[in-house]
Amino acid sequence: MDLQALVDAASTRDWDTDPDGTVSVAVVGLGNYARNVSIPAIGAGDYTDLGAVVSGDPEKAARVADEHGAVALDYEAYVEGEAVGAYDAVYVATPNRIHLDQIRAAAGHGKHVICEKPLEATTERAAAAVDACDEAGVTLMTAYRMQADPVIRALGSFVAAGGIGEPTKAMGEFTFPVLAGSKGPEQWRLDAELAGGGALMDVGVYPLNTTRYLLGADPGAVEAMARASEPFGDRPDDPGSPRFADEHVHVLAEFPEGVVGEFTASFSGEAGTWLELVGSDGRIRVENAFVPDGERTVRLSTDAGDVEFSGVGADETREEFDYFAHCVLTGTPPEPDGRDGLTDVAVMGAAYEAAATGGRVAVERQ
């Protein structure tokens, strides 16, 4: 794969076999991201449409359902299987700690599942989600939008084809000043029980998963440092009790052959997202790497020449849902499957243990 082929690939779908049909999706959980990013993507998709919406807020559910000609359900009705004929698959976008409940319900109805990252709040619950879908014979995809991003997919092919030689190390950052958004300190992603952690679970999973994707490999051991200060260090209902360990987190992840990934994530500080992958014969840097539907800038220096490009790619959230639907329609297992999501939860669990103990922690293979 030469550099021009890489640039061409970065604006091309490499998986589409043009199947017939459409997958109707029930969106479970109507938070900001689901309403403002995912539902428009489902509406715009070649192979998706919105079949139902599920929310604990009946007015919000009715409003969104009306806008899109979909069915509105509350959680109880969803779990009980009301209107299951209105959808073929479920998109789980609730707080992490209740993904398993929504996935079990979907699997019980024989519905395919695409679930937001991280797959669950704990390794045990993520493993149970994988088992539930395996047993029901339904597709489970973890919604890693980066794996549907044409730029990232092209880079994956380039690396796999030896474009940077043997990979030697990876580095990445996702700093998301969470309180600078529209939500205040009461949002669920700042509740360690619902989220399973802090910055690592919410945004650190991006450089971790994307590096695993680009390397085609999983870490076997991790070390980490983490800290949290006000207002992240104290639960509003229980001052002195930390919400979570990681307003800021730094992870060293040891991959096979001793390749190390350095990942950092923060819930405060000047925003920034980037990924860098170094190999024996080349180096890739992606700026604006993990911004939703953001324009990536890629800088490549290789023994065969250098290139910089941006302005290619596509809305990766739409790509993600179309890819999921394509998998369902063609009976293809998705690349970011449930086990992919489970692996990250296990790595992050080991990282939290490493941060707490100050020691290197082996990642149990899932």
Added chain:
Amino acid sequence: MDLQALVDAASTRDWDTDPDGTVSVAVVGLGNYARNVSIPAIGAGDYTDLGAVVSGDPEKAARVADEHGAVALDYEAYVEGEAVGAYDAVYVATPNRIHLDQIRAAAGHGKHVICEKPLEATTERAAAAVDACDEAGVTLMTAYRMQADPVIRALGSFVAAGGIGEPTKAMGEFTFPVLAGSKGPEQWRLDAELAGGGALMDVGVYPLNTTRYLLGADPGAVEAMARASEPFGDRPDDPGSPRFADEHVHVLAEFPEGVVGEFTASFSGEAGTWLELVGSDGRIRVENAFVPDGERTVRLSTDAGDVEFSGVGADETREEFDYFAHCVLTGTPPEPDGRDGLTDVAVMGAAYEAAATGGRVAVERQ
């Protein structure tokens, strides 16, 4: 300090008081870097000239001395104090593990010292070098050229003035494919005994020291991962016995207030050097950060605006020697003094221990 003031400062000497006089330097060790970078810088300096050269190779010493009108000495003559009237100060550019011997000799002759980084191969020997100069009452500067680089100095002032708010984390890399240079695998920097380690000691010290400079703080604990493979993993004279741990090294360094620095250095892989510093209200990225006399590119994003600049600054090696001479002429203690160099050797020693044990290691304050 606003952004334009920063850009202006990045091409300005901020320390020069225009003193009278010149410092004649004896260059001890005539390796590539000393001959091709340091001696020209000393020749070009406002406050320096070349007084003597010391080498174990009499022909090389005579040739270089003739070119510059300096005195040629062998190591024995240097240690015995021959021609001490020909120089006021000593620049130590021998392998790390013998810096202490050259420093002791210089201190014994009452000569000021500028010593290449790292200050020595072990904490004990680095501490002994500091003591020797303290006892003799001579100046000891560690040759951290980044601290003399006008771009880095301007960024230091910017950070100290709160330009990025409260610093939250730092990241940096120096990957130097050492075998791609003019020297083969027999060079001393690949001999763990002479060098005191591998990539961390030789190039990892740049992001470490520069971050300490920019933060004005020292790490209290470190974690690390390291690996070495052929041809770095085996001593040529003793196959199966590793030369050193770190062809590749990754360090997490915990600074006060829980600020973490991530540093990586490699002796193989596509070359690259950069530094990134994140704060509550801004972010600095320096590309080409540690290349000798290289052109830095600085990208700054702050709450007060963004700026990118390059093409400023100056040959920081010349700045380094002029700064040293200025300190000697004015009786000013240099910022990168012996203790600064000693601290890095202690941090790196702790990092090697952390990599070997897989645990967090406290850095003993020196």
